[in-house]
Amino acid sequence: MESTASYNEIKLVNELLGVRKEAAQFIECNYDIHKKSSESKLQKLAEKLCKIRQEASIEIQRHVKGWLVRKDLAAYKAVPPSKLITWRHQAKSVSVAGTFTEPIWSLHIPLSYCKALKLFYTGFLHTTGVPPGNYSIKFIVDGAWVCNGDLPLAKDLENNFNNLVAVKKSGRRLVRALSVRDFQAAVVNTELCQNVVSDGSPVILARSLSGSLESPRGFRVVENGIARTTLSLVLGAYKAARPKKKSAPLTPNGSADEYFINEKQSAFGVADGVGEWSTYGLDATRFSKEIIKHCQEVLENSIDKDTSQLEMCDLLEQILFEAYARTASYGSSTVLLGICRDSFLHTLCLGDSSFIVLRQRENQTSLTAVYRSQEQQHSFNCPYQLARLPKASKYKKLIEQGMGSLVSLLKRANKTMHDSPLDAETEMIPLKAGDIVIAGTDGIFDNLYDIEILRIAEQELLAHKDSQDFVTKLSYKLVERAIQMGWDATYKSPFAKNAGKAGRRYIGGKLDDTTVVVGIAV
Secondary structure, three states, rough: OHHHHHHHHHHHHHHHHHHHHHHHHHHHHHHHHHHOOOOHHHHHHHHHHHHHHHHHHHHHHHHHHHHHHHHHHHHHHOOOOHOOOEOOOOOOOEEEOOOOOOOOOOEEEEOEEEEEOOOOEEOOHOOOOOOEEEEEEEEEEEHHHHHHOOEEEEEOOOEEEEEEEEEEOOOOOOOOEOOOOOOOOOEOOOHHHHOOOOOOOEEEOOOOOOOOOOOOOOOEEEEOOOOOOOOOOEEEEEEEEEOOOOOOOOOOOOOOOEEEEEEOOOOOEEEEOOOHHHOOOOOHHHHHHHHHHHHHHHHHHHHOOOOOOOHHHHHHHHHHHHHHHOOOOOOEEEEEEEEEEEEEEEEEOOOEEEEEEEEEEOOOOOOEEEEEEOOOOEEEEOOEEEEOOOOOHHHEEEEEEOOHHHHHHHHOOOOOOOOHHHHEEEEEEEEEOEEEEEOOHHHHOOOOOHHHHHHHHHHHHHHHOOOHHHHHHHHHHHHHHHHHHOOOOOOOOHHHHHHHHOOOOOOOOOOOOOEEEEEEEE
8 A cells, every 4th residue: 555655746747737638638629720821830840849758757766656655765765675574476455463562472573565675664673772683583474374484484383384583782893992881890809810009909800802912802901990001181172063164264254063183181161052043043152162161161170080981971970061061152062072081081971972993003004993972862853962941931022032943943843952971971991002083073073984083194104203293183184074074065974874774865064163173092
C-alpha cells in the first residue's frame, strides 16, 4: 500500500502529465487552424514546443522519480545492516515475530516495502534497542507462518524450525578511551607489582579493556592518586565569526562561539552559542561568553595539587554546575571543558563540540588518531545544550519590549528546551609526550573530515618546531580551511554526509562560526 507522501507525489506527477497532454492538444489544434496561412512558421513552432515538452517531461520524471527513490531508501539506509530483518521474496504483506519481545512470539511486527530494492524490511531491532543476543524469529507471509531460506535455521525444543538472528553491540570507528563511567580502579598489593614500585606503598592499577600498553586504552600505574608521568599542555586557539562575504577577512567580531585557555592549569574550554536566538531579539553571543567566563573563574579557584585523578572529572561536572548557576543572560550553548593533569586528559562535553587526539607514529613523521569524541545529539543538527530562557512571569515585559515572537516560541516549545549539566559526558584519556589535542565547535568538524585535520596537523608539525608557534599556526589554519570549505556549495562535507544518513538531502559545506583550540603535550 502506498504511503500518504508517496501518493501525493504520484498525484503531482499525474497532474503534470495531464498539463503536458493539454499543451500537446493545443499545439495540434492551432496547427490545424492556421495550416493554410502559415504552415512553415507554425511547423517550426510546433517542433520547437514539442522538443521543449519532451525535455521538460524528462526533467520532471528524473527529479520526481529520483526524489521518490531517495526517500524510499532513506529509511532503509538509516538502520545498520546487522539489525535489519528483510524478506526478499514475493508477498502482499509480511510480518515478523520472535523471542525478542515480551512475552515472546506475541507481537507481530509489520515489514515495510522498499520499491527501489523490491524487498520487505523492518528496523525494529535497531529502533527499540533490543539487547545484544541470539533470537529466534519467524515470518508471517500473507497469513502463513514460514521461515526465510536466506537466514540460518534451527530447531527449537518442540522440533519447530525457526530462523536465527544475532544482535551485536554497535561498534565505533575509534575506541572510547577510558570512559569514566566504565573506568574501574583497584588497589593491589605491592607484592604483585614489585617491578613497578619499590617503596612498599600501595598503588592503584588503572586497567582498561585493551591489551596494548601503548594504546590509548592501555595500562597506567597511579601512585597515591598521582600519575608517575607529568605532562602539561602548550595551548593555542583561534576564533572566527561566520563571514558575510567570501572575500571578507576572518574576524571574531559577532561570533556566538567563545573559548578560554589556561596554560598554568593546562585547561581549556569551548562554547558554541546558538546564533538563531538573534532572530528573536536576543543577543546570541552573551550566554556563551558568560558560561565560559564563569567556567574559567570557577576552575581557577577549584583545582589544587591535592585533587586526585578520579576526582578530576567529578570536579569538572561541579565546575559546569556552578558556572551555569551564575549565568544570567538568555540563550543556549554547547560546552566542552578539558584539563591535562599529569599524564591524563580529563574532558567534559555537552553537545556537538568535539575533540580529537593525534599521536606521532614511532620513528615516523606521520600522525594517527588515537581518540575521537562522540557528539551528543537528540536528532540530526539538534545537539544537547545548556540554556537559560525567560520564565512565564517575564512574558508580559518581553511583549512590551517588542519581543512577541520570542514569547510565542517559548509558549509553543517543549517545557524542557535544554539539557542539564548531568547529561554531559566525562572522559579520561592517557596522553604521551607529543600528543596533539584538537578541540573545537561544530564549525570545524562539520566541514573537515578527521583525515584532513590530521594531514593539516602533519604539515604544520613539520613547518614549526617551536610548540607555541605550532599550536598557534595550526589553530588558525584549521579555522581558515573549515570556513573555506563552508563556502563550497558542491563539497560533500561531513555535515552533508550526516544529513544523508538522517534521510535529508544536503550538498555543500556548512558555513558557521568556528573556534579551534590546539594543545600539545610536553
